[in-house]
Amino acid sequence: MTALLEVRGLRAGYGSATDVLVDIDLTVEEGAAIGVIGANGAGKSSLLKVLAGLLPARSGEIEFQGSRLANESPSARLRRGLVMLPEGHRVIRSLTVEENLRLAAISRWPRGVRSRLDEVLPMVFDLFPVLRERRRQLAGLLSGGEQQMVSIGRALVSNPRLLLLDEPSLGLAPVVIDRIYESLGILRQTGLSLLVVEQNYTRLNDLCDRLHVLRLGKVTLSTGGGIDNDEAIRSAYFGHEEPSAATIRQNTEE
Ligand SMILES: Nc1ncnc2c1ncn2[C@@H]1O[C@H](COP(=O)(O)OP(=O)(O)OP(=O)(O)O)[C@@H](O)[C@H]1O
Ligand SMILES: [Mg+2]
Structure with a gap:
């Protein structure tokens, strides 16, 4: 390898x-x-x-x-x-699940973000179906495990x-x-x-x-x-x- x-x-x-x-x-x-x-x-x-x-x-x-x-x-x-998930569940508590994911993607793709997001968001939601259900919920209200999923999702939308x-x-x-x-x-x-x-x-x-x-x-x-x-x-x-x-x-x- x-x-x-x-x-x-x-x-x-x-x-x-x-x-x-x-x-x-x-x-x-x-x-x-x-x-x-x-x-x-x-x-x-x-x-x-x-x-x-x-x-x-x-x-x-x-x-x-x-x-x-x-x-x-x-x-x-x-x-x-090269994408790092820091210690703890780093989410922006005052934004929804979907906003958290979109914001993470913008840092990676300043232009043409929307089209890439349309590809990667379903991938994150397929991996963590609970996030699809909670996409409009504030991330700060999620359980620790769900926040960790958002955190992993944020890393994934930056195409690691x-x-x-x-x-x-x-x-x-x-x-x-x-x-x-x-x-x-x-x-x-x-x-x-x-x-x-x-x-x-x-x-x-x-x-x-x-x-x-x-x-x-x-x-x-x-x-x-x-x-x-x-x-x-x-x-x-x-x-x-x-x-x-x-x-x-x-x-x-x-
Ligand atoms: N910002 C910092 N300033 C000074 N020393 C630091 C800093 N961060 C970590 N250290 C020191 O560096 C060493 C390694 O710390 P580090 O946080 O990398 O350990 P860790 O293995 O991640 O521990 P943990 O399991 O507690 O997260 C420790 O002695 C720690 O005190
Ligand atoms: Mg540590």
Whole structure:
């Protein structure tokens, strides 16, 4: 498979503070789904922000569709099809579902928007039929899961090649998470590439071709295919100094 996104030796951080991302190597092939898991503060959102152009890289290279992204603005990256869904359900609460989707499309297609929207809106509504029913309802009145659907819909109308998703399961009930992940699986089948970050791998394991564990800004483990070694994941996720369950039990019994 051809690489759509290639990240090599990436370092990044905020202000004058130390790096929060250290020597990250990552590849997303055309049509692939790649997952990154890590605890609070591991650097997951920072990684996506660097890719979307919201946080500058301190060193390293990012190539998208074969050309470097070094100086491209967030909107230039968006126009090239690198689309990020930030953490939380980002919708404009005072606009209707349909207005949310139309506004997102305008940022991508300043001209000729209407004709493209006529093609993509039905696609979003087919993926999430509940949004078709609620298209005239204010987005702020929707449930968390429905807002996440609008948020995904907003990303889709901007015609992504690679979707960067920051904890799409955050704050949602398990049944709603299933629905969201089902939709990501459908999108993947249409050829869309995905890079998804989460705090746990339960859902990602089914969706993704590979998973990377991120800890304190470093990739500590990469898997091809499904995860079958929980202990290796645990230690990559928490670090080797993390006490094992047996030690914790022993310590608390003394
Ligand atoms: N705007 C910021 N200014 C300074 N430091 C920041 C900023 N945003 C994040 N950080 C720091 O960067 C590190 C990585 O944070 P990041 O938000 O990328 O983690 P995360 O893996 O997304 O965590 P979470 O699961 O809580 O969302 C943390 O140490 C955090 O304190
Ligand atoms: Mg985060």
